[in-house]
Amino acid sequence: MLGLPDAVTTCLFDLDGVLTDTASVHRKAWQQMFDAFLKARDGDGFQPFTGDDYNEYVDGKPRQDGVRDFLASRDINLPDGTPDDPPTAETVWGLGNRKNNLVQDEIAQHGVEVYEGSRRYLQQAQARGLRRIVVSSSANTAMVLRVTGLEQYVEGRIDGVTLREQNIKGKPAPDSYLAGAKLAGAPPDQCAVFEDAVSGVEAGHAGHFGCVVGVDRVGHADALRAGGADVVVQDLSQLIDEEK
């Protein structure tokens, strides 16, 4: 059904880049924040944060892991600090808060675009009785689902706030998707994972889910397949068309 193996009863959807065009918002905010940080640190000759840096060290991971993993790739070690560090603090939390302000300003000013194919897929999944859970590393998930009106299609969520509160490991560990399956009351082999990040398809693969759908919005289909995607599409509407 809907391009998925017959045994699948439950869809576990990543949010940013799968349901909404917000991976690009995160990518830009990370770049702006890290470039300003690196320039202040290393001067005009600084080595900028690239799209490859985003894909490899940041994409799909919880915010603090993204900060830590990118800084480690440049041999930079900052103290963690605390969640209420101001955005000016030179700590992992401070840089994360700096980036989060940029994301929230952008969304407040320009809103969020929903992928129409994903909205239709959610509607179809609902109509056909598939369970629908959002599993995202983002602590902004509730806000994004609310401003887009997508919350009406979603039965539950595991997000960046849940991960922190319940001490659940972020992607590429399978734990957040396993928590999503548990929330739906479905065994992993009856769940399909929908992911646009390499760290996310790795999480789906590691969790032995019934199917891992890679969503390629930026031309990284090969990396998604190598990470463990069983099938790669450019848009979820392609899975609906297969039904006809």
Ligand SMILES: O=P(O)(O)OC[C@H]1O[C@@H](O)[C@H](O)[C@@H](O)[C@@H]1O
């Ligand atoms: O900073 P937030 O909103 O908690 O999100 C953390 C991460 O959430 C993921 O969903 C995005 O793919 C990442 O790019 C982002 O960095």
